[in-house]
Amino acid sequence: MFDSLRRWRRQRALQSLAIPEGMWRTALESLPFIAMYRDEELARLREKVVLFLDAKSIVGAGGHEVTPIQRVVIALQACVLVLNLDLAYYDGWESIVVYPDEFVPGWEWEDEAGVVHVNDEPLAGEAMEGGPVILSWADVVASQDWDAAGMNLAIHEFAHKVDMRNGTANGCPPLPRDMPPNVWRRTLHRAFDHFEAKVDSGARTAIDPYAAESLAEFFAVLSEVFFVEPRLLRHEYPDVYAQFTRFYRQDPAARVALLRDHA
Numbered sequence: 014m015f016d017s018l019r020r021w022r023r024q025r026a027l028q029s030l031a032i033p034e035g036m037w038r039t040a041l042e043s044l045p046f047i048a049m050y051r052d053e054e055l056a057r058l059r060e061k062v063v064l065f066l067d068a069k070s071i072v073g074a075g076g077h078e079v080t081p082i083q084r085v086v087i088a089l090q091a092c093v094l095v096l097n098l099d100l101a102y103y104d105g106w107e108s109i110v111v112y113p114d115e116f117v118p119g120w121e122w123e124d125e126a127g128v129v130h131v132n133d134e135p136l137a138g139e140a141m142e143g144g145p146v147i148l149s150w151a152d153v154v155a156s157q158d159w160d161a162a163g164m165n166l167a168i169h170e171f172a173h174k175v176d177m178r179n180g181t182a183n184g185c186p187p188l189p190r191d192m193p194p195n196v197w198r199r200t201l202h203r204a205f206d207h208f209e210a211k212v213d214s215g216a217r218t219a220i221d222p223y224a225a226e227s228l229a230e231f232f233a234v235l236s237e238v239f240f241v242e243p244r245l246l247r248h249e250y251p252d253v254y255a256q257f258t259r260f261y262r263q264d265p266a267a268r269v270a271l272l273r274d275h276a
């Protein structure tokens with residue numbers, strides 16, 4: 014029963030919420046790394062985007078009005094991560110809140126001594142456990158150009174959501190049966206220790222040093238690199254790259270090579 018309801022809802026969404034061709038093209042063109050995708054992948058990505066937009070609400074805050082193209086651009090980047098995974102990786106939360114620019118989260122946290130602090134540092138993005146993804150539109154736009162920004166905000170925050178699917182973000186998302194969690198953890202830990210030592214030594218890193226903050230940030234930042242600048246991750250941390258290809262069921266560096274062959 015549940016399955017047929019799900020299928021019906023899926024069919025209805027795909028028919029009634031189709032994205033106009035012009036808007037789809039414009040959204041794709043704003044994300045140069047997607048130029049590497051095969052037509053078959055793009056067709057599946059488009060379906061996922063429609064289903065994602067059907068399942069989530071994307072709302073403006075701080076005076077920001079979310080346009081239809083902005084919805085597609087955000088959903089596209091969310092769906093890149095789950096192109097070959099079940100959309101259920103994004104279950105358990107409902108909305109994406111978009112501010113015009115950086116925002117002050119205002120949430121409180123308690124330190125070990127029981128003192129309550131208010132976080133008033135402006136943020137470009139945040140993924141809240143069981144809650145929304147919050148994005149600064151200005152930063153989504155700025156990070157669409159990897160060569161200039163060296164980061165991708167939307168992929169970063171959605172990677173946290175994938176990680177949070179089995180609880181607190183800790184760099185270990187729910188893995189498929191054929192991937193032993195201890196191998197994943199060992200691989201990520203080893204790379205993290207190496208990266209952290211490099212950042213601590215003051216050396217310049219090709220990967221955003223913010224990745225040294227924690228294993229959760231390491232996973233989110235490396236996911237950005239995996240999808241947008243895959244050869245960099247394969248070069249810096251081949252073992253992590255191999256684990257990511259198995260987890261995400263994609264080999265983005267192979268797409269780059271293919272594109273080169275055809276050029």
Ligand SMILES: [Zn+2]
Nearest residue numbers: 169173230233
């Ligand atoms: Zn983060």
